[in-house]
Amino acid sequence: MLAIVSAILFFIAFLINAADISTNDTFTSTNVMLIGLTVLALHLAGVGSGWNVRGRRR
Template sequence: MFALAAALLFLLALIFEIAGVAVGSVVTVTTLGTAGLLCVALHLMGVGAGWSLKR
């Protein structure tokens, strides 16, 4: 799940970088990239792994 979130954050960062868009002073390309790297790190640590539906 964190890998999907990281991919979406990196996609937004790429689009913002290409379009030259910034959403205020808080959400920038650097912020989105850092959040994406955090999600990748959590994914590699195994956080969120092993979720399953129990019957």
Template sequence: MLAIVAAIIFGIGFLLDLLNTRIGGGISGTTFMLLGLTLLALHQAGIGTASVGSMRGNWRGRSRR
């Protein structure tokens, strides 16, 4: 999920950089790039990711009997 948000943020930052514009408060394309890199780092660290097996609460998947 964070990777998708990071891609959107990178796209906004890219457009701001191409148009050479700034949003009020000094926010520019570089700010969006750094925010996108932060989101990608969080995604790589495993924050904000969920798998189907994690919904059951058993990290091993099926238990052996």
């Protein structure tokens, strides 16, 4: 799920950069790309993958 969110953020950053859309200082293509990289790093770290049950009964 987080990988899909990061892909969407990368696409938004690409559109902002390719269309040369003027945005405010907070919502630049670089900032959106960095948020996407953060979400991708969280995905690779295993955050958001669901609950892991360690104590299974046999």
